[in-house]
Amino acid sequence: MTTSDTAATPTRGNSAALRAHRWRRFGVQVACLAVTAFMAIPIYLIAVAAFSSRDALNEFPRALWPSDLSWDTMGTFVSSTGILPAFGNSLIVGVNTLVWSLLVGAPAGYALARYAFRGREPYQLFLLFTRALPIVVLSVPMAQLFLSTGVYDTTTGVTLLHTALALPTTVLITAAVFVAVPRDVEEAAQIFGCSPFSAFVRVVLPLALPGVSAASIFTFVLSWNEVLGAAVLTLNRRTLPGQVLSTLQYSPEAYRFAGGFALIVPAIIFIALMRKYLLNMWGTTLR
């Protein structure tokens, strides 16, 4: 009696535990799918809207699947005044911001990673503080300054603002990247006759390159997405988000949907490119 009991319970218990485990896995999968639906369906819908013909957009109820595909909506958006130049401006500002913030920020990141110096803590606090400055606080006075110096309404002006915004993050990310490069290899290179500079260029830089490029993509995204400052600092040489924002009130729905889609495509690509680095970057830089 007792033996059969003890023999039976474990198996019964095991199968019950197994069943509970399977149900749990099933529940996790369902929850994951629900969250994925919330995150992905809006992107799907804006894509459908951007590639529907004008007639399909005016219909009600609108089809929830691509029924009447056409390039008209996107075509009209791309060929409307100011969009292509704005796209170019966005690229120019993004690339310039990336280069400037790396040139100014990476050395500071290297210093944070390699040297213990007086003022290190205040410097880091200073970086965190600047990160908390709202963009409006900077852009309104900056616009006044740029108006008086002739930088207003140029890509340079927007680049300066974006570099200032991106700089704290660039310094912190590059510091995390350089910390990950072992000091020994750099010292070994110097022992074998490299100058500190060439040791950096030949040994440290190649090892740090993947992380640094992730940081630069991040900077580019920041600049590509920034709306308010770009809209305040320019009139004619707008970036893409600035252009879309400033024409928002007067534009038909189809134009807005096409604009939304055009702004989202880069996001999908950026995240795909830096998926591997996302956790490292946010994990290490924010602490």
Next chain:
Amino acid sequence: MAATQVTEVAPRRRRIPPVVWLIAPSVLFMAALMGWPTISGLIQAFKTGDGFGFDNFARMAADPFFWPAVRNTLLLIVILIPVQFALALGMALLLRAKPKLSGLYFYIWAIPLAVSDLAAGLVWLSIFTDHGYLNSFLSHLGIDGVNWLSYDSNTSMFFAVFIAELWRATSLVLVIVVAGMQGIPKDYDEAAQVFGASYWQRLRHVTLPLLRPSLQVALILRTILAFQTFAVAQALTGRDFPVLVGETYNWYVALRNPSVASALALVILAISMITAIVYLRALRDPSDKGGKR
């Protein structure tokens, strides 16, 4: 006297440490492009026709859009952030359970991280407009649609902005929380499990306390960013659902009054700073100052 001066100057002239060369450009750059605008904004906000005063602030507060903007911004933050953190935490725990396709899930859940607030607003505009996808969906089900973005329905506009912000900004919290969870050694959780702690007990007493630093950072960052919410509301509702930054933009661009815009910007700065300080105080590690909880 002269001798001490010489000893002070000589070593500095001999060699400027490389750190200075590395750090100086960034300090100068930020002083010029962040310090200077902040100070000049401060001056402009208080400057009146003759001297300094609170005229700009008075004008700002007298604007019929100002108090609704304050209310909307604060309400959005108070309701959005708890929901957002609960959702992000849930998502991170789901990923920790290592379901199949978790890599793909993480990718899709992280996409909004790179979506600008303007784009997010436009995406949800396609869903919430009168003839948008939500009403179409309801109509397929045989339900009459709701005029979500109607100017006289503050609740449904709030709902639309809330959902759009939840969609856009939860990814940021998620990524910080997931990164934080990866830093927690598995041993703690396993040890608690060996001693018979249930899932909720482990979550409450092991995982959450260890996540505290990550949550704190995410909370501060997210709240400061939430004060800057602007283009989502702008794209969805225009000025029907005013928020603080949107009003600043409006004062500067449409009304061409940089002084009042500066005053508003200062209000936003002050609220952000106060919130950050309150958070830092409230979330201080309890081990620093005895168990307050």
